[in-house]
Amino acid sequence: MRALNPSLRIRLSLAAAVLFLAAGVIRAQTSPASQQPPAIDARAGEQARPEWPREAVRGAKAMVVSDEALASEAGVEILKRGGNAVDAAVAVAFALAVVQPAAGNIGGGGFMLVGMADGRTGLVDYRETAPAKSARDMYVRADGSLDTEAATIGYRSVAIPGTVAGMELALKTYGTKKFREVMAPAIRLAEQGFPVSEKLARSLRAARPLLQRFSASRRILLKDGALYNAGETLRQPELAATLRRIARGGAREFYRGQTAQELADEMRRMGGLITLDDLAGYQPKIREPLRAKFSVNGAEWDVITTVPPSSGGVVILNVLHMLAPLPVASWDDAQSVHYVAEAMRRAFADRAAFLADTDFAKVPVRGLVDPRYAAERRATIDPQRASSSESVRAGNPAPFDAAFAMPALPAQIAPDYAALEWHVRESARSGHTTHFSVVDAAGNAVANTYTINESYGAGAATSTGFLLNDTMDDFTTQPGIPNKLFGLVQSDANAIAPGKRALSSMTPTILLRNGQLSFVTGSPGGPRIISATLLTILNWMRLGADAQAAINAPRFHHQWMPDVLYVEEKFSSEARRALESCGHAVRTRFQIGQVEAIAIDAKTGERLGAADPRRLGAAIGY
Ligand code: DON
Numbered sequence: 001m002r003a004l005n006p007s008l009r010i011r012l013s014l015a016a017a018v019l020f021l022a023a024g025v026i027r028a029q030t031s032p033a034s035q036q037p038p039a040i041d042a043r044a045g046e047q048a049r050p051e052w053p054r055e056a057v058r059g060a061k062a063m064v065v066s067d068e069a070l071a072s073e074a075g076v077e078i079l080k081r082g083g084n085a086v087d088a089a090v091a092v093a094f095a096l097a098v099v100q101p102a103a104g105n106i107g108g109g110g111f112m113l114v115g116m117a118d119g120r121t122g123l124v125d126y127r128e129t130a131p132a133k134s135a136r137d138m139y140v141r142a143d144g145s146l147d148t149e150a151a152t153i154g155y156r157s158v159a160i161p162g163t164v165a166g167m168e169l170a171l172k173t174y175g176t177k178k179f180r181e182v183m184a185p186a187i188r189l190a191e192q193g194f195p196v197s198e199k200l201a202r203s204l205r206a207a208r209p210l211l212q213r214f215s216a217s218r219r220i221l222l223k224d225g226a227l228y229n230a231g232e233t234l235r236q237p238e239l240a241a242t243l244r245r246i247a248r249g250g251a252r253e254f255y256r257g258q259t260a261q262e263l264a265d266e267m268r269r270m271g272g273l274i275t276l277d278d279l280a281g282y283q284p285k286i287r288e289p290l291r292a293k294f295s296v297n298g299a300e301w302d303v304i305t306t307v308p309p310s311s312g313g314v315v316i317l318n319v320l321h322m323l324a325p326l327p328v329a330s331w332d333d334a335q336s337v338h339y340v341a342e343a344m345r346r347a348f349a350d351r352a353a354f355l356a357d358t359d360f361a362k363v364p365v366r367g368l369v370d371p372r373y374a375a376e377r378r379a380t381i382d383p384q385r386a387s388s389s390e391s392v393r394a395g396n397p398a399p400f401d402a403a404f405a406m407p408a409l410p411a412q413i414a415p416d417y418a419a420l421e422w423h424v425r426e427s428a429r430s431g432h433t434t435h436f437s438v439v440d441a442a443g444n445a446v447a448n449t450y451t452i453n454e455s456y457g458a459g460a461a462t463s464t465g466f467l468l469n470d471t472m473d474d475f476t477t478q479p480g481i482p483n484k485l486f487g488l489v490q491s492d493a494n495a496i497a498p499g500k501r502a503l504s505s506m507t508p509t510i511l512l513r514n515g516q517l518s519f520v521t522g523s524p525g526g527p528r529i530i531s532a533t534l535l536t537i538l539n540w541m542r543l544g545a546d547a548q549a550a551i552n553a554p555r556f557h558h559q560w561m562p563d564v565l566y567v568e569e570k571f572s573s574e575a576r577r578a579l580e581s582c583g584h585a586v587r588t589r590f591q592i593g594q595v596e597a598i599a600i601d602a603k604t605g606e607r608l609g610a611a612d613p614r615r616l617g618a619a620i621g622y
Contacts, residue, residue, distance in 0.1 A: 056547035056599065056608035059621020063607035064088060065596040066436035069618035070194055071095040071104070074185035075438055076620050078177070085438040086114060086174040087182050089446040090167045092436050094186035094243065097163075098236060099194055101221060101467055102203055102455040103434035103524065106242070106254070108469035109162035110450025111310055113289060113508040114174050115517065117443035121291075121510075122173065126166020126284040126450075127309050127501040128159035128471045131273040136495045139477045148484035151477050153210065155272030157458045157470035159502065163450060164246055164254040166284040173286060174444075183247040190243055190465075193235035199616055201230040207456045216461040238465030255279045262464050270460070281499075290369060292317045294324065294541065301541050302512040307365065309357040312507025312530045314368050318347040319534055321374030322381075328542055331535075331554050331571070334578035335383075340538070341558045341565050341584065342381045344531060345392055348560035352413055353394030356493035357501040363493065364404035367397025386583030389563035415489045416481050420562040423487030424587065431455060431485060433524030435508065437598045439517065439607050445598070447508030449522045449529070454485050474502035482561065486526035489561045505529045511541060518600050523593035523612075528566070531557035532593025540599060547599035547608035555592035568592050591615070 057063070062085075064075035074095035075088035083091070089112065096104025109128040115121050139151040150156050171179065196204075204211070204221055211217040218224060220236060228234055245253045253259060256279065264276040290313040294301045303320065305313035322343040328336045354363055367373055377395050381387070398406035433451035452458070452469035461467045473483050476490040483490065486505075494503045505527045511519035519540045523532040532555055539550035557566040565584040567576060568591060576586050591614045598619075599608040609619025 052613040057619040059607040061441040063609040063621035065619040072620040085440040085444040091182040103432040108452035112448040115510040126162035133273040151473040155270040159471040168251040190240035193233035198230040210459040214460040305509040309501040311355040317369040344558040361493035364401040367401030370400035435522035437520040449506040521597040525593040547610040551610040
């Protein structure tokens with residue numbers, strides 16, 4: 001393409017985009033040439049599919065999409081035995097706890113968004129909580145520095161796991177089957193073992209420095225240091241026994257029975273904080289999800305998404321409202337990317353200032369998702385120049401939120417810029433977390449994202465065979481200082497307190513089109529979860545992309561601080577240059593997110609399973 005004066009180029013693209021939208025044209029936005037990624041992410045120890053699929057997997061009745069074929073199969077097995085989407089989702093969650101130890105779990109927590117065909121919706125919040133003995137400054141050393149290792153590795157970084165209680169609550173509220181039946185595939189996989197994939201072998205090898213520090217992890221996941229090769233069988237007898245006990249005794253066993261007892265004993269021996277009382281007191285919750293309406297290209301859309309303690313739903317709705325009247329045409333178009341990045345920058349500044357667990361802090365959720373507030377924020381976007389994050393601060397949503405009285409001065413944060421620079425240099429390390437989507441024949445849908453935080457969580461496996469989370473790092477471990485794993489600057493509202501849930505970015509989301517189920521999405525990736533999920537929503541809802549193109553399309557991410565626009569390697573180099581010329585500090589990240597989505601073909605009703613090829617996701621339908 002000819003080199004143009006960058007601001008002229010942006011103005012031209014803007015004009016083109018306006019014309020394009022005015023014509024009401026819909027097109028998929030990915031060009032095949034830009035879809036081929038490098039085959040292997042050596043940094044993450046994982047492998048991507050060499051050829052990216054262009055078409056989603058079609059199923060006339062039902063679909064399960066997860067990071068692992070064995071887990072997707074577990075969901076399909078339950079669906080074929082007459083289970084509904086929630087029964088299948090619980091089966092997938094337990095199966096992932098066996099076959100994807102980096103993220104699948106019973107030692108962590110997450111969010112399950114349920115959209116039932118009868119119109120009921122609910123967000124099962126099974127986020128981990130801080131133990132009673134935790135304290136606001138527990139990771140701050142006597143000299144005032146932040147002990148990032150204590151917040152991310154080993155027993156002191158562990159929050160009270162929520163997964164088993166969450167799965168039980170989901171099953172009892174929306175499912176039709178018993179734990180015994182839906183856990184059968186997971187128990188089988190743990191007991192009989194399963195062949196280690198190339199992806200898992202690489203991932204375990206990459207995690208060796210962390211896992212070898214903990215004896216049970218070393219024995220179970222590293223074969224006592226010998227390492228698993230692809231094709232070998234990984235059996236997990238301790239985990240199988242634990243799953244069998246849970247299948248018999250329910251969540252009560254995990255939180256009050258033998259599993260609880262052994263975990264509490266281990267915590268005491270190893271310097272962790274979690275006690276039997278902490279475990280017995282854990283409560284999952286069903287929250288009312290956020291819901292917003294958008295009119296796009298002649299259709300009425302409902303976006304149903306998370307409430308705090310996930311920040312994702314608020315950020316996504318705020319960004320969608322900011323973008324509503326702006327031209328967004330394609331990710332090869334610098335103008336479109338500029339608008340989305342500027343909207344992200346503003347929404348993440350609000351995330352940092354306001355968002356936290358609403359059971360503990362006053363959060364102006366209603367104001368932040370109000371279209372009038374978005375209009376105020378939109379008005380501060382310069383169409384041609386990148387703002388500086390230092391000058392973009394949290395807005396004032398109070399006038400749009402009757403329940404929220406703004407403090408005299410908005411909660412502004414003074415970030416530690418040196419720590420942010422360190423994060424930009426050093427954060428190439430890959431995270432984990434896992435998202436899966438399920439749609440059944442009746443049209444019930446589940447979007448579930450759960451985690452032990454980074455890959456292999458705290459690194460420590462219990463004697464009962466499962467890895468523990470290091471989710472305490474999602475709290476504001478020290479105000480103004482970015483958190484270790486994601487460089488997120490967060491406010492005092494997200495400070496550590498006993499019983500509190502740390503602010504999360506996990507954003508399982510469901511879209512209805514003209515009242516009918518249309519799209520089920522979500523992603524791992526720390527704060528990049530929000531951007532990856534948002535982009536798939538824009539691709540499907542606004543750009544009219546095909547299901548698989550909506551997942552394959554190049555991604556980008558801005559989180560306000562650090563003031564960096566991250567783009568994937570396959571992002572258009574022309575668009576990148578144009579963005580740099582209008583003031584964006586652009587950096588490459590190998591991959592952003594791993595979205596496992598299901599779309600519904602509006603004409604045929606078919607379920608379109610769109611697995612993310614970035615880390616070899618697996619869509620299985622029938
Ligand atoms: O809840 C959160 O936002 C994080 N614990 C998610 C962690 C994650 O996605 C790891 N991947 N990079």
